[in-house]
């Protein structure tokens with residue numbers, strides 16, 4: 750039975766096309782699962798340079814994530830569309846982490862994060878006609894178990910490259926859940942988008958029906 754995707758007219762106004770300025774499968778999946786109809790584009794933004802400048806200017810991780818989300822939303826030519834830009838930074842003990850580039854990188858990162866609490870500074874913005882019209886940040890806190898090296902080896906064998914698409918080297922909706930003993934915050938936000946706040950903003954902008 751194919752997944753039932755409600756026709757756009759039932760859930761949103763066709764006059765305001767929606768564009769996701771992100772290459773994130775996780776973000777796309779969450780919007781699709783909510784029944785939204787949208788286009789997606791991967792923004793060409795030099796994230797490392799923006800992060801470096803922000804850090805040098807003394808910005809915290811939440812402000813930096815907002816700057817990145819805005820840069821992504823403004824980097825795509827949206828025309829009349831409402832454009833969603835988002836970014837997620839991971840910080841632990843004031844150190845910032847990026848998406849691991851290899852399983853060895855993921856192993857090293859998880860060994861550093863285990864037994865500690867880290868924060869996922871998750872920013873989302875809406876832009877229209879080249880202007881950012883809405884900004885939002887949520888900062889869930891996730892406490893990792895002090896898991897064994899044997900567990901970590903088995904986890905990486907089970908997850909493989911799937912864990913490289915996430916800033917924390919885990920998929921909360923997958924075996925990543927086994928890494929944690931406590932989580933404060935919204936699971937959608939952890940997966941990359943504060944969906945409830947975003948849906949409320951899209952209703953405010955008359956993109957989604959109230």
Ligand SMILES: Nc1nc2c(ncn2[C@H]2C[C@H](O)[C@@H](COP(=O)(O)OP(=O)(O)OP(=O)(O)O)O2)c(=O)[nH]1
Pocket residue numbers: 770771772773774775776791792821835836837838848914915916917919920921922925939940941
């Ligand atoms: N499936 C899944 N993805 C997660 C989870 N936690 C974080 N992520 C993903 C969401 C984002 O795709 C990624 C955070 O990195 P970024 O915000 O830089 O986005 P990304 O580079 O993926 O795409 P973008 O820069 O927006 O084109 O981590 C999780 O628990 N599950």
